[in-house]
Amino acid sequence: MARTQGSRADITGPLIRQQALRLFARHGYAAVSMRKIAEAVGVQVGALYAYTADKQALLADLLTAHMEDLLATWQDQPDAPALLRLERMVRFHIAYSLDHSDAVFLSYMELRNLTPENHLKISVLRDRYEAALESVLRAGQAEGVMRIADTRLTTMALIAMLTGVTNWYRAGGRLDRQAVGDLYWGLARGTVGA
Known part of the structure; x- marks a missing residue:
């Protein structure tokens, strides 16, 4: 199919x-x-x-790209102490979510609109990310620094x-990103009983 005159594949x-992404999120x-x-x-x-x-x-392409980027960007340090790993993941997740708020919103709100095949593909990628956090929580339990009744439920929570x-943060608001990260880290520590 011919492209519209003046359009370029690397730009279009x-x-x-x-x-x-912008329209779906809005x-x-x-x-x-x-x-x-097309109008946009x-x-x-x-x-x-x-x-x-x-x-x-x-x-499906947008959701796949988001999850693949999230997984590629997250770098765990499995030999580090579990609390340090959890702190790194909390701060990473906050920063990544704020930097990609439309993609994050779409990833959570539009799963219902995927065909079963596409839903399965995205679920596999989401499961990998959730498993990364769950492994941190299990390590914290093994080290005796986290008290968690149910690791899977705690992971999802x-x-x-x-x-x-992403639902409430606005740049220039009462809290800057560092303060948000600090507060969420405190909340996460409390959630895992650390």
């Missing part, structure tokens, strides 16, 4: 993903048509199909708490 493809996947994405990019709607099969494929920062 990323712009389509950027605008789709209005919801169901409310955004391919036509709205400045191309004819037919041009989108040179870059994606359909809206579902675009959503911590991730939900940390991800929630």
Whole structure:
């Protein structure tokens, strides 16, 4: 399929993903048509199909890219003490979430709109990230520095708490990012009984 005159694949493809992410995060996947994405990019709607099969494929691509980037960016230090590992993960998750708030929002709010095959693909990636945190918690239990009744539930609770920062944090508000990280670290320590 020919591209719109004046468009460039190295610019148009990323712009389509950027605008789709923004529109899905602001209005919801169901409310955004391919036509709205095309308008935001400045191309004819037919041009989108040179870059994606359909809206579902675009959503799956955005969620996959987010989870793959999250997993690639997180660097655990398995030989470090568990509390230090947990602190690093808490601060990482807060910073990453604030830097990628639209992708984080989409990753949690639009799973329901994925086909079963795409949902499974994203679930596998999410499970890997959750397992990374759960391994830190298990190490903390083994070291005797964390008191946790249920590691799986605590893992999910911590991730939900940390991800929630994207719902309320605003740059220039009462708390800066460092203060938010410090406070969330205190909350996480309390959650694991440390």
